[in-house]
Amino acid sequence: MDHSVTAPPSGTDAHNPHLQQPPARTGPRDPGDAWVEGDRGRFWGRFGAAGVLAYDPDRGVLLQHRAQWSHNGGTWGLPGGALHQGEDAVAGALREAHEEAAVPGENVSVLFTSVLDVGYWSYTTVVLFVTDPFEPVISDPESIELLWVPLAEVDARELHPGFAAAWPGLRTRMLSLTDARL
Template sequence: MTTEPPRPGEPRRPSGPRDPGDAWVVAPTGERYWGRFGAAGLLAWDPRRGVLLQHRVAWSHFGGTWGLPGGARHEDESAVGGAMREAAEEAGVPDGAVRARLVSVLDLGFWSYATVVADVVQPFEPVISDPESVELSWVPVDAVDDYPLHPGFAGAWGRLRTLLPVRPTIIVDAANVVGSVPDGWWRDRAGAAGRLMDRVERWLAGGVPGAVLSLDEHTWFPRVVVVLEGRARDAAAAASRSVEVVEAPASGDDEIAAQAARAVEAGEQVTVITSDRGLADRVLAVGAAVHGAGWLLERLP
């Protein structure tokens, strides 16, 4: 929650226990930036309704403008963690309602602001849950520029808008990746698949540099689909919500090819992880990219 101290002549706002991060940072040229450890905001995007914007109360910094729910980060708090916490405090965004897709950082050296672009996965209505908002509203993408925007958000919006359609997806041929390492996986296929998913989950936790995904410099949280077949399907129950699991009813290759085709048709930027040449040819034909099993394994923790 942003609890900015009032300037001289401003009314005093309700106060409570302050986090060490709730403080101004003063630039060498005199400008003030809120958040001792930087700040973060959530750009929640619902394709049907638009982006969630906050109409800032008059006494706040740049009061009366529209921007993102957000505020000062806590010490050692990740950008995603800070943005999600602030969005819950300021707009009542429910836990699990949005899924982070990328983090875009403005780094001034002495202060930084991280915008977390997140997809709405469970539709919700925002709730004014603290005194910092006059209004919370879903605004169609094409209408955002019609609002009096917070200067920081106004400067970033043009670039952020171009990122909304970019949706990287990785589809993992689990049988092929597991089978590429002779570690006894054949004695416990489900256990081997479960260990692979655990490693993928840990890899995703901090985000993936854009260069790894042949994207720009931002940090991305790609949608990851792991396709299981045969006895490895028993590992599906242990999967976390950060990894989607698809149990192939028959041929794993057929399921992977179908998943890739659907994702490409939906406009996603798809990469299939497999060293199977026949499957690689099939997914390349529908517009997906391909990396071998070694590409993924060398990046996993």
């Protein structure tokens, strides 16, 4: 069974018709929507960022095929993004996952969080266990596709570099905690 959701056609670049353009802004940006730079690199989210790794034992993990115009566009990663000022990482990750993939908060429970902290910026992965299956819905232009990917097939995708580095440890911890649930 195919569990993918594909985005409708979007704007194109005159020089490269396959390159998506970022959406036009219709309102003010959140103050967290900005780059931060330091000795360990450039990162999105003035107040940090967070994303959701949703795990359904029957279908795998929910991955987002990132829009070409986004940072590391064309790779597969997690629904997520910049935190708002004063926002808790779990709340921010759930907000972003709902905005980008319609992940329903009532259908998941938090297994654990994992934080990458470089001193001036941090990214929190919120690992969720799916308690009631749902179908993701592309609800903003940041996704080309949303797909439930079996665990054995995750490494075969071109993963976002940050997610690729974190995936082995996240998978091990996720499976050890979910084995007790099953």
